[in-house]
Amino acid sequence: MATEHALTPSSYIEHHLSFNSQSIGNGSFWSLHVDTLVMSVALGVITLGLIWWIVRGATSGVPTKRQAFMELVFDFVDDQVKNIYHGNRHAFIAPAALTVFVWVLMMNAMDFLPVDWVAALVSAIGGEHTKWRVVPTSDINTTFALALTVWFLMIFFAIKAKGLGGWIHELFCSPFGTNPLIWPANFLFNLIEYVSKPLSHSLRLFGNMYAGEVIFLLLGLWAATGVTGTIAGAILGAGWSIFHILIVALQAFIFMMLTVVYLAMAQESH
């Protein structure tokens, strides 16, 4: 950490919560969070690459321990999807659910990396004050990107299952009825549903991971109060880490389940 500058709690937290943002054009929209992108893509490629390497030689005979573990994960995801979606889940929804679960779980798990170690490493590589956030899911861009992708897929599958006419018909005629007088009410209702789905989907994950990160940072601040504070902060940090395991896994699971539920609902006619 920087020592020549005044180190206040707010500057510490602000440093840890700033993205490594690179501008690629005019306006605030045309910029990239390099840290988020690199971390998430690296995690996705490493995790799914590892899984691919394991299942490449999958045998129907006696499985290796690695394959058995992957089959455990497979079965877990497949069971969840099977209970919700009754079409041909193997074509798209189940693989998508596995991707979401594994990827989000790994991105969430980055929260376990000690925040100041990461900061020290990044400072050592990129120089002082290099900003780097390791948890891609505490970036609203990531969660919103995932939720929006699911949202588009939802609409795509709805149109694919019911036809464009059927989908529009449903926008106006469900859930209250086909009477033209209540078309506006139906449409408003569906509009709210379509807006609220990606918002709740993305903000739930983002909020949990962001809050988790902030709590780690606040516990890290104890180190500034002396030896006793450092030890207390370490103990509380360990406790929060253990509790955070639950949140990390649970949020990944919830994100997967919502993805499956949304995609399954889109293909059911009301």
Add this chain to the structure above:
Amino acid sequence: MDINFTLVAQAIAFFVLIVFTMKFVWPPLLNAIETRQKEIADGLAAGEKGRAELEQSSKRASEALAVAKVKASEILALAEKRATQIVEDAKGTAKAEGDRIITGAKAEIEQEINRAKEGLRQQVSTLAIAGAEKILRKEIDAKAHAEILTAIAKEL
């Protein structure tokens, strides 16, 4: 909370990862698991079939055993009866043979007696004739007195 181009990049990354999983991760695992499930189901079915067959064949075997037992006891009874019959037959034959031998022996004895009697008679008659000859001191016409002699012989 600033939304920027990261969102688009992340969405693309997400989509690519889904497609990767869909194409390269899910199918081999699904295939392996489903093949194994089928193999296990087949194995269980074969085991069940074998068990049923074993049960049936053991039932058949015990049935055959029961039939064999009945047959064996039948044969045994028949054999006993036959043995008894043979013994009875043998007894009968032996008795008949014995009777026959005894009868033969009796007849022979009778014959022997008769013959002895005859011999004696002749000797007696010869003796009588010789005696008579001696008594009469003269030759007797055997022919003329044969009738008398025979009568004497018979009386003896």
